[in-house]
Amino acid sequence: MTYEVKSLNEECGVFGIWGHPDAAKLTYFGLHSLQHRGQEGAGILSNDQGTLKRHRDMGLLSEVFKNPANLDKLTGTSAIGHVRYATAGEASVDNIQPFLFRFHDMQFGLAHNGNLTNAESLKQELEQRGAIFSSTSDSEILAHLIRRSHNPNLMGKIKEALSLVKGGFAYLLMFEDKLIAALDPNGFRPLSIGKMANGAVVVSSETCAFEVIGAEWIRDVKPGEIVIVDDNGIQYDSYTNDTQLAICSMEYIYFARPDSNIHGVNVHTARKRMGAQLAREFKHEADIVVGVPNSSLSAAMGFAEESGLPNEMGLIKNQYTQRTFIQPTQELREQGVRMKLSAVSGVVKGKRVVMIDDSIVRGTTSRRIVQLLKEAGASEVHVAIGSPALAYPCFYGIDIQTRQELIAANHTVEETCQIIGADSLTYLSIDGLIDSIGIETDAPNGGLCVAYFDGDYPTPLYDYEEDYQRSLEEKTSFYK
C-alpha cells in the first residue's frame, strides 16, 4: 500500500479575549473546548498593558500548562491562544503558536487556523528580500507582510498583507492596544464573536468555547472581514469586497463539536439531518443502526429516526485515545483503531448492522471497524457514510493534499466496499449534504466548500496547481 501524508498543514483552533481581568485563564478554558481541533501543541499569549507575554509547548493544553505558574505569569486583561495539529516532521516548539514578534518600535502576537495556498511563493519572495523565518509554518508569512508594507498606518499595512495571502485563514492578531480577527474571502474556516457579562469581547474558532466561559454569541465573522476590538468596543471592517462564502463542509461533517453553531446551523442538528437524508438514499435491508463514536452518533440518530430502525450502541470508544484521522503515520493509524474501539457482541450478534460513519479517508479505519463488528457476530455489515466520497485533496487547512491518500480517488464504490469488507457501501449524495446543512445564503453550494467531493475548488490553487494537475493522472491501489 502507498500512503503519503504531507506535513506543513494544520487544522487548528484559535481563541481570543479583550477586556477581562482573567484573560489568560478564560483563554485556557476556551482552548480546552477547542482541543479536538489540535492536540499536538498549544500556547497562550497575554497582553498586560501593552506588554506581551507568552507560554507555548508541545502536547495537550493540560500538559502545556501542567505547571500553574505558566498560566499565572500570563497576566493582563487580553489574550489569544492556539491549539495546534501538526504531522510528523513538524514536531518542533518553533511551530507552536501564538507567534510573538518583537520589533524596536512595536510587538504583536499571531494565531492562525488554516492553510495558505501561495505560502511557498510568498516565502521565497520574502526571503529574496531578506526576510528570515523562524518556523516552517506558513502562519509566519502574514507577520512579514505586515512589517514590510509601506502603507503609513497599521490598519493599512494589515489590510495590504491580508490581500496578499491566499487560501484558508482565520487569524487572530494581538497588538499592544487592540485585538484583530480576520477571515479569508471565502470564510473556509469558522470564526465567531461573543461577549461576556462584563463587556469583554471573545473570538473563537467554535461557539462551544463561549458556553464554557459564559459568553454570549454575537455573530460569526464574515468572509473578507476584519474585526477590531479595543477599549472602545468592536469595529467591523473589510480588506476586500471580492468575497463568497464557501465554508468547509468537513467542519459540519467531522471537525466541529456537535454543540457548536456555524453560520446559524447547529452542528449536531446538521449531522442528524445528514443521517436522515442518508437513510432516504440507503437501499438495503437491516436490523439495527450503529454509529461509530463519537462524531457519527448524531448522524446515526438521524438515520434511525428516519428509517425506523433501532439505534444501538454496538461500538464503544475508549475516550482516552487520539483521533485516528490525525495521527501521523500509517502504522500509528492502524494501531490507533485497535486501541480506540470495541464492538459490543451482545448487541450486534446475529444482526444485520447499518454502520454509520462520517467519512472514509484511507479506508483503514472502516475496514477495521467492519472486521470488529463481524468478529462480534454481526451477520451483515452495511456501511453508510454521512458524507459524499472524499475523492479530491484539500488545500485550505485539512491534512490531505494528495489524491493518493484517498481510497475513493483510486477505487470505485464497489471496490472500496470490497476492500473494507462490507456487505454494502452507501455514501451521502453531494446535494443531500448541501440540503442537510442548510445555511441561509444565496452563495453557490449553499455557502459550502464541497471541493473534497467534486474537485471544484472555490479559488485558484496557486502553488499547488501543478502538483494537483499531475496527481489527477496518478492512481494508487489500496488492495493488499
Ligand code: SF4
Ligand atoms: S476541500 Fe474539503 S476539507 Fe478542504 S475546505 Fe473544502 S470541504 Fe473543507
